[in-house]
Amino acid sequence: MKDQLKKYLGSATIIASAFMGGSALADVKIGFIATMSGPAAALGQDMYDGFMLGIEQLNGKLGGVKVEVIKEDDQLKPDLGVQAINKLIERDKVDIVAGVTFSNVMMAIAKPMADANVIFVGSNAGPAPLAGAQCNSQFFFTSWQNDQQAEGVGKYAADKGYKKVYLMAPNYQAGKDAVAGFKRQYNGGVAGEVYTTVNQPDYSAEIAQLQAANPDAVYVFYPGGMGVNFIKQFRQAGLLGKIPLMSVSTADGSTLPALKETALGVISGTFWGPDFNNETSKNFVAAFEKKYGRIPSQYAAQSYDSALLIDSALKKTGGNVTDKKAFTDALRAAEFKSLRGNLKFNKNGFPIQDMYVFEVAKDDQGRVSLKTLSKALTNHPDSFVGQCPL
Numbered sequence: 001m002k003d004q005l006k007k008y009l010g011s012a013t014i015i016a017s018a019f020m021g022g023s024a025l026a027d028v029k030i031g032f033i034a035t036m037s038g039p040a041a042a043l044g045q046d047m048y049d050g051f052m053l054g055i056e057q058l059n060g061k062l063g064g065v066k067v068e069v070i071k072e073d074d075q076l077k078p079d080l081g082v083q084a085i086n087k088l089i090e091r092d093k094v095d096i097v098a099g100v101t102f103s104n105v106m107m108a109i110a111k112p113m114a115d116a117n118v119i120f121v122g123s124n125a126g127p128a129p130l131a132g133a134q135c136n137s138q139f140f141f142t143s144w145q146n147d148q149q150a151e152g153v154g155k156y157a158a159d160k161g162y163k164k165v166y167l168m169a170p171n172y173q174a175g176k177d178a179v180a181g182f183k184r185q186y187n188g189g190v191a192g193e194v195y196t197t198v199n200q201p202d203y204s205a206e207i208a209q210l211q212a213a214n215p216d217a218v219y220v221f222y223p224g225g226m227g228v229n230f231i232k233q234f235r236q237a238g239l240l241g242k243i244p245l246m247s248v249s250t251a252d253g254s255t256l257p258a259l260k261e262t263a264l265g266v267i268s269g270t271f272w273g274p275d276f277n278n279e280t281s282k283n284f285v286a287a288f289e290k291k292y293g294r295i296p297s298q299y300a301a302q303s304y305d306s307a308l309l310i311d312s313a314l315k316k317t318g319g320n321v322t323d324k325k326a327f328t329d330a331l332r333a334a335e336f337k338s339l340r341g342n343l344k345f346n347k348n349g350f351p352i353q354d355m356y357v358f359e360v361a362k363d364d365q366g367r368v369s370l371k372t373l374s375k376a377l378t379n380h381p382d383s384f385v386g387q388c389p390l
Contacts, residue, residue: 033074050301154184165186217246
């Protein structure tokens with residue numbers, strides 16, 4: 001019996017009243033799906049940690065009501081993601097689904113959620129189809145549509161005057177979005193466009209081909225362990241510092257603890273950095289570092305924002321989630337202070353937001369982190385909202 005319980009808790013962590021010290025049932029159930037194992041586990045762990053920090057700071061409640069968080073690990077496998085979402089909907093009967101790390105999993109679970117009329121508050125994956133033709137009035141994303149980060153870096157590359165950029169990404173939805181987004185804002189030439197296998201560990205052959213193409217700069221999208229391996233091998237080939245390396249979701253708070261000085265000088269683009277100077281962001285960074293002993297990544301920041309968003313909506317509805325129209329209207333209002341400043345949703349549930357460019361550098365404590373260089377795009381909507389029929 002004990003072994004069975006241990007096995008269950010390994011795949012689903014239930015937190016009902018951990019912060020309250022009691023045993024009362026929760027008023028709101030939230031299913032949190034993320035990639036918690038394998039090479040990309042750091043992303044899912046930061047997402048979960050950021051989300052739970054938001055709840056902890058609100059004394060185990062969101063909107064004044066007790067919440068129960070049921071955690072599921074999709075292992076970066078779409079079929080497991082579907083199993084997890086079906087369990088959360090049919091057996092656990094959650095009120096809200098949150099999280100989701102990778103876009104291939106997101107695309108797999110989107111239809112089961114839509115068919116079940118589930119409210120979803122995502123905090124990472126933002127595939128293009130869900131921003132466009134497959135948008136859903138009950139889906140909200142506190143991160144970005146995949147292309148948005150890439151569009152910021154593409155604008156940076158155009159402003160730098162690079163004439164010939166080499167593009168690389170893994171061969172799945174987010175990788176394709178990340179390349180398409182870059183090219184949407186970049187007006188120069190493409191020296192090469194290469195798609196590699198998801199979770200590929202060795203890029204030596206591709207790096208040799210890249211070097212032979214002699215580009216002005218390189219742009220990559222390699223989240224998690226893929227990014228760690230690529231940047232290490234790029235430096236080992238003697239190219240880092242010789243050829244500018246631009247990236248999204250590659251050199252960030254999830255990979256820098258493993259890369260450290262190896263990644264110095266890499267350019268990264270996203271909506272938020274740990275050096276942001278607004279009150280919500282500063283308080284979050286300080287609390288996250290104190291609790292977890294590391295600099296938070298954007299994945300933690302996005303998920304912290306998702307907890308604050310749900311809190312704001314529950315406050316507005318008096319803790320009621322049964323009236324889904326009222327609750328989604330409250331989510332859309334986004335009446336809270338985001339880490340990025342004010343958060344505004346477009347009609348497809350994706351943010352309209354500023355996109356920034358960062359450089360991997362040492363902070364004032366001598367730690368390797370992200371330093372804000374510039375704002376690349378202002379009040380930037382995603383590029384697919386026009387296809388959304390809402």
